[in-house]
Amino acid sequence: MSARVKWRRFVSNFMLTLTGLCALVSVSVLFLILGYLVFNGGTSINWAFFTQLPKPVGEAGGGMANAIVGSAKLLMAASLLGVPIGFLGGIYLAEFSGSAVASVVRYAADLLNGVPSIVIGIFAYSMVVLPFKHFSTLAGAFALGLMMIPITLRSTEEFLNGVPRYLREGAMALGASKWKTIASVVVPAAYRGILTAILLALARVAGETAPLLFTAFGNRFWSQGWEQPTASLPVMIFTYAVSPYEDWHRQAWAAGLVLLGLILIINILARTILSRGIAVPRS
Amino acid sequence: MATSGTTLPNAGPVTGSRSFLSRLRDGDEIARLITMVFAATVVLITLLLVYELWSNSALARTKFGLHFFVTQVWDPVIDQYGALPFMYGTLVTSALALLIAVPLGIGAAIFLAELAPPRTSDTLQFFIDLLAAVPSVIYGLLGVFIIVPLMRTVIFPGLNKPLGFLPFFKGPSYGVGFLTAGIVLAIMVIPYIISVSREVLLSVPRDQREAALALGSTRWESTWKVVVPFAKTGILGSIFLALARALGETMAVTMVIGNTPTISASLFSPGDSIASVIANQFTEATGDLYLQALVELGLVLFLMTFILNGLARLLIVVTTQRGSGVPV
Numbered sequence A: 001m002s003a004r005v006k007w008r009r010f011v012s013n014f015m016l017t018l019t020g021l022c023a024l025v026s027v028s029v030l031f032l033i034l035g036y037l038v039f040n041g042g043t044s045i046n047w048a049f050f051t052q053l054p055k056p057v058g059e060a061g062g063g064m065a066n067a068i069v070g071s072a073k074l075l076m077a078a079s080l081l082g083v084p085i086g087f088l089g090g091i092y093l094a095e096f097s098g099s100a101v102a103s104v105v106r107y108a109a110d111l112l113n114g115v116p117s118i119v120i121g122i123f124a125y126s127m128v129v130l131p132f133k134h135f136s137t138l139a140g141a142f143a144l145g146l147m148m149i150p151i152t153l154r155s156t157e158e159f160l161n162g163v164p165r166y167l168r169e170g171a172m173a174l175g176a177s178k179w180k181t182i183a184s185v186v187v188p189a190a191y192r193g194i195l196t197a198i199l200l201a202l203a204r205v206a207g208e209t210a211p212l213l214f215t216a217f218g219n220r221f222w223s224q225g226w227e228q229p230t231a232s233l234p235v236m237i238f239t240y241a242v243s244p245y246e247d248w249h250r251q252a253w254a255a256g257l258v259l260l261g262l263i264l265i266i267n268i269l270a271r272t273i274l275s276r277g278i279a280v281p282r283s
Numbered sequence B: 001m002a003t004s005g006t007t008l009p010n011a012g013p014v015t016g017s018r019s020f021l022s023r024l025r026d027g028d029e030i031a032r033l034i035t036m037v038f039a040a041t042v043v044l045i046t047l048l049l050v051y052e053l054w055s056n057s058a059l060a061r062t063k064f065g066l067h068f069f070v071t072q073v074w075d076p077v078i079d080q081y082g083a084l085p086f087m088y089g090t091l092v093t094s095a096l097a098l099l100i101a102v103p104l105g106i107g108a109a110i111f112l113a114e115l116a117p118p119r120t121s122d123t124l125q126f127f128i129d130l131l132a133a134v135p136s137v138i139y140g141l142l143g144v145f146i147i148v149p150l151m152r153t154v155i156f157p158g159l160n161k162p163l164g165f166l167p168f169f170k171g172p173s174y175g176v177g178f179l180t181a182g183i184v185l186a187i188m189v190i191p192y193i194i195s196v197s198r199e200v201l202l203s204v205p206r207d208q209r210e211a212a213l214a215l216g217s218t219r220w221e222s223t224w225k226v227v228v229p230f231a232k233t234g235i236l237g238s239i240f241l242a243l244a245r246a247l248g249e250t251m252a253v254t255m256v257i258g259n260t261p262t263i264s265a266s267l268f269s270p271g272d273s274i275a276s277v278i279a280n281q282f283t284e285a286t287g288d289l290y291l292q293a294l295v296e297l298g299l300v301l302f303l304m305t306f307i308l309n310g311l312a313r314l315l316i317v318v319t320t321q322r323g324s325g326v327p328v
Helices: A003-044 A047-051 A065-096 A099-114 A117-132 A137-161 A165-173 A178-206 A233-241 A246-274 B020-026 B028-055 B058-069 B084-115 B118-133 B136-163 B178-202 B206-214 B219-248 B251-256 B274-281 B288-323
Strands: none
Touching: A003 A246, A003 B084, A003 B118, A003 B136, A003 B178, A003 B219, A047 A065, A047 A246, A065 A099, A065 A137, A065 A178, A065 A233, A065 B028, A099 A137, A099 B028, A099 B288, A117 A137, A117 B028, A117 B219, A117 B274, A117 B288, A137 A178, A137 B028, A165 A178, A178 A246, A178 B028, A178 B118, A233 A246, A233 B136, A233 B251, A246 B118, A246 B136, B028 B288, B058 B288, B084 B118, B084 B178, B084 B219, B084 B274, B084 B288, B118 B178, B136 B178, B136 B251, B178 B219, B178 B251, B178 B288, B206 B219, B219 B274, B219 B288, B251 B274, B274 B288
16 A cells, blocks of 8 residues: 555544544533533522522522513513414415515515524514513513514424325315315424424523513513513523622522523423424524 | 315316305405415514614714714713724624634534434434524523633633734733633534534535545545535535624623723733624613614624625525535
């Protein structure tokens, strides 16, 4: 074997090992993040964390009950806005529209999907906060709901298009009208994929912080209603992490662990159990 | 049309398509209208977003014009606003992020697409997908408590001692700054580069590889000189996508960049970015001009990501369709 061939073999093996190393480094970041969160936040998670309000500055203890409830409220209201628009719009794209209209809607959705979350925050501020004249849970939910629309829309369309033609034809041959075919045959055939995508969309907005900063704002106490500002886990993590207090740092780690744990669990469940045998589209 | 005799054989008159009334009775027309309203909402919201950004920054746009982009002063007290330091910060941190993330991401994508057995590749891709789901505030949290101290105690002394004569590595270092933000951003965008590049690489036809191997090239040569060039447009698309993410990224950057509007060649200097100045000052912006200047920054950010995303999508579609005809 000539020296030249040996050298080429060596280069090949060397570079391929290097790519393996790249993959290893990239994937290990996930476990580093998890490890740090468990190590730093695990000890601070206790019953009080889930049931108590934040204590005043300087007083140790307290929890984030209001932020947990706030996040749940925000996500619920966001789904009420984002899921119907995305789902029904997706049905229109897949089943009713001509290609010209569809491409306009698709383009708008892709554009919306690429808008930085902080800009969505500005939009929600001018649409909801300004007219109501103060920060509110609704404004935060509006911002998060907007972010759910494009993901839900595109994946609904994709999964409906994936339903085989013969199912539609079968239903229509039996005399079903078009909407009846969609409602009782096409959508049920695609529901697992759609549900997976909605869950993934929910998991994505659950960690969004930037659009909440000047919409839902923050609150050290229980939120008094939908028109009042509310605390949320991501914003709480941000304020606590950049604060100068040791005890707040501890709680920020704990909140980070809870939030990431929740998001990863939703992701894993949606991707493995619900979508068994379905290709999950990547956002 | 699709609504011809197949559904109701005896429904149509001469034309063969059902009358409007019969479709109305079946509910088809109603269903179509209702879903159309929701689809139209999406377009409406997008238009409204652009309009709001445009009209709510009118005051700042007319007052400062193009000077907005070339002045450094950002002073609410004298009501003067210039975006230069923020644009500089956004561009520098994003460039640093790409410098780190592109080689790592493409290397990992090559491993996943070319070398790893399918099952291993899928498992690793699963972890990469999870990584992409980690919210940015969590990256910020780790940035503040892990990377910032690391910068101050290890990386800054390590680079400043041998290379301190270069303007890029001048001190002092507070831990926060351009490089810290760049590193955190890099970690955040790597999953996007890997996912898209892997997809693009996998769409390269098998015969391309086989032809190269048959001609006697090594595994690496076939990958680097045949497969990667074939997929390079799509890989470029993944980089644009990552850049768009990096430009608009807010929380992680805000937490580690230092939030001081400075233009400095030193990568250890604290700075500020478009997204982070909006995040920090929007709630405390008093006065119309102040608020509108911030909205104009938002508009700038929107336009930058809009252009990059469009280009990225175009590049990815072009490559994957040339490869296998399967769109991403």
